[in-house]
Amino acid sequence: MFFVYVVGCADGSLYTGFATDVRKRVREHVFRLPAAAKYTKSHPVTSLKLVFALPEKSDALKLEARFKRLSRKQKLFVIEKPERLFELLPEAAEWKPKVLSLSLSDCLEYKE
Numbered sequence: 621m622f623f624v625y626v627v628g629c630a631d632g633s634l635y636t637g638f639a640t641d642v643r644k645r646v647r648e649h650v651f652r653l654p655a656a657a658k659y660t661k662s663h664p665v666t667s668l669k670l671v672f673a674l675p676e677k678s679d680a681l682k683l684e685a686r687f688k689r690l691s692r693k694q695k696l697f698v699i700e701k702p703e704r705l706f707e708l709l710p711e712a713a714e715w716k717p718k719v720l721s722l723s724l725s726d727c728l729e730y731k732e
Contacts, residue, residue: 622680623720624687626670626699629663634695638684642671642720646727668724669699672717679715686712 623642627635627649637657639645646668647653649660674680686709687695698705702719705712 621673621675622677624672624674624680624684624717625668626687626695627660627665628667628669629660630666631663633663634669634692635659635663635665636684636688636695638680642722643727646724650724650728666724668722668727670702671720671722672702672705673720674715674717676715679717683709683712683715683717 621640623639623645625637625639625642625646627637627646629635635649635657637645637649646665648656649665652661652664672680672683674683687698687705690698690708694708698708705717
């Protein structure tokens with residue numbers, strides 16, 4: 621399984637990423653570990669907004685790239701109701717993304 625996730629930062633900005641282990645990746649961002657993205661090292665992560673699980677790596681990478689190109693307003697539209705993803709990105713339906721119910725605290729409690 622491959623994941624596309626959206627985290628909220630302390631300044632209100634959103635960061636979208638790809639991961640093979642979403643819990644580990646979010647922990648890296650929150651604790652600003654060496655593997656964390658440069659962006660999240662300077663914009664502290666305060667929430668996990670959305671996680672999509674996809675069976676194929678190439679589809680997850682496509683979804684990540686296309687989601688990053690959405691406007692902030694469009695991203696918030698999808699975060700509010702994830703099924704709206706298909707209104708904005710109809711091609712995503714063929715990639716079979718599933719919304720994963722995961723909280724920031726689930727990630728922080730995660731042990732490798």
